Amino acid sequence: MNARLKMTASRRRLVSLLISISPALILIGALFLLPLLRLIQLSTTDAYPKPSEVLTFENYAEIFARAFHLTSLVTSLELAVVVTVITAVLGYPLAYYLVRSTSRYKALILLAIISPLLISVVVRSIGWLILLGREGVVNQLLLSLGLVSEPLQLLYNFMTVVVGEVNILMPFMVLSLTTSLSQIPRSLEEGASVMGAGAVQRFLRVTLPLSAPGLISGAMLVFILTMGSYVTPQMLGGGKVNVITTDIYSRMMVDFDWPMGAALSVVTLLLTLSVVVVMSRIQSRLMGGMTR
Template identity: 45%
Template sequence: MGARTGSRAPARRDRARRLRLLGLAGPGVLLLAAGLLWPFAAMLGISLHDVYPDPQALTARHYLQFVEDPYFLNIALRTFLLAITVTAATAVIGFPVAWYLARSASRWKHLVFLGVVSPLLVSIVVRTIGWTIILGNEGLVNSLLTGLGLIEEPLRLMQSFWSVALGMTHVLLPFMVLSIASVLGKIDGSVLEAASVLGATPARRFVKVVLPLSVQGLAAGSVIVFCLTIGAYITPIWLGRGHVTTMSISIYEQMVVMVDWPLGAAASMILTLATLAVLACYGLALRRHAQR
């Protein structure tokens, strides 16, 4: 009898601990449900209406219209290509900075950290306008090249895919740097010393030791940058100036300019589901890599 009672005590403690954890997570879960799931369900309902407001019937023609129209497909392709480009650029540029912040013993690294974090204290609108001042027809770059006599007419540096990618890379670079640095700082220095003792060159040590151990930071930063780029609005519309239309801009035009809420809602649902599918494939690839 005593043994049976003793075996039930740990089970009751585990049940009580799970209930406490559930109670702690409850407010956050409710907040996420109210701020994410409810709007998601509302947008799904609008996308299935034939017209909005005052719908007459349910239909899926707005989804078919999006999939069958090359215009929308090109916008979707451009949006995901922009997200992939910005993610790759921030990873390549941010990794050396993150390595310096995590591994350097220099007293100047605090200033570098301040330089990485300080853009987050400035509005995205202000930073985007700053790139307008640099890349505009009368901006810093064109004025400098004209003053040096290298060009006669201003170069068209804005209104292009690459100007938007440059602006988005600048805006989102701190997220990638901080994500990678948080993981690089946990790498044991003795592991790198052992690789050097065994004859690994710096390049081989980076590929075989540092990069695999930093996958979690790269993954976290990539997800953040990818998702923020997918939903970006201000930077593409300001630096693209109508020549670089992304999904967020198209959804705004459908809902506000064309006042076609069902089509705009369908586009937003397709964008959300496609993003979740890409993230799911990315997570599956990372899980397979971790199991090797």
């Protein structure tokens, strides 16, 4: 009798939970799943809006047959990996300082880190154009110091796009790391110090492993946002850094080849999800190991 009552109570809780989250599920389905299914369906046609073939995989075959599409995809992957690594390397010391420091200027530093989130991506990209242009602040400073005899071409290359992306996405990495680092008890590091561990050993054996889940969470955010970035590569790359987002835009809005653009979008989505799944599994294993 008690078992039946418990099952009935659990079913009621499940039903009430489903009822409470049903509006959110409907909203997600209407705004995300349905457009995604439509995108997949569009990628298997040969024309838009009046396709002659209902189902074809020629668009996907063309993606892997044309070097231009593959190059754009590889460039996006390289950009995402480089930006993720740089934000992790630069963001970890900043996050550690924000968590452990007692300086009165800590709030100002945090404000400076998250300030890029308060400004439009377009405005920030224009700011980099002003700084790095041939008549920009950096070139004028180098000329005035006599370090160069003529302005340098600092814009429209891969590294310029990396700099712009790092500036935009650094707050996501730092905020994720600060959350993870703030949950590490000081007593663990103090105990390691009592056991004779030096500063490097404490960091490698205590702090870094325990903060790894936050590091991976930040890496996932930065990787996903970089793969989907369009404005910064377009403005700072100047058409010379062809990433997958600019390729998709060109296929849809310039060539009006919507099925090809949809196929490129689906391939990009699958590739990004694959990387995220791998990162999530690594994070789960780390969390499981920490729990044990």
